[in-house]
Amino acid sequence: MDILSLKAALDLGKKALEIVRQTKELLPNGKEKDTAKIVINEADTAFKLAESKIAQDLGYQLCRCTWPPQIMLSIEQEKYGEKFQCPKCKSILSSEMPPL
Numbered sequence: 295m296d297i298l299s300l301k302a303a304l305d306l307g308k309k310a311l312e313i314v315r316q317t318k319e320l321l322p323n324g325k326e327k328d329t330a331k332i333v334i335n336e337a338d339t340a341f342k343l344a345e346s347k348i349a350q351d352l353g354y355q356l357c358r359c360t361w362p363p364q365i366m367l368s369i370e371q372e373k374y375g376e377k378f379q380c381p382k383c384k385s386i387l388s389s390e391m392p393p394l
């Protein structure tokens with residue numbers, strides 16, 4: 295499976311998780327609902343980690359301000375490199391290389 299197919303599968307999985315998350319709200323308060331919350335949070339973390347791994351394989355930078363890591367997005371293309379910004383903490387990373 296190539297990386298983009300994997301990303302599509304991951305997106306479907308995330309949609310399924312969202313449906314499960316909404317369905318959980320129908321459960322009465324109690325032990326089962328608490329267990330459902332824990333399992334859903336674990337699945338959410340696993341999905342975010344898989345997404346970070348895919349992003350990294352696609353050449354994206356990761357910010358370590360949270361766990362799972364945030365995927366930094368390109369904000370500026372420069373002559374000698376590119377700048378990336380974390381959507382969460384707004385820190386900027388530059389891939390700028392000094393000219394040879």
Ligand SMILES: [Zn+2]
Nearest residue numbers: 357359380383
């Ligand atoms: Zn960050």
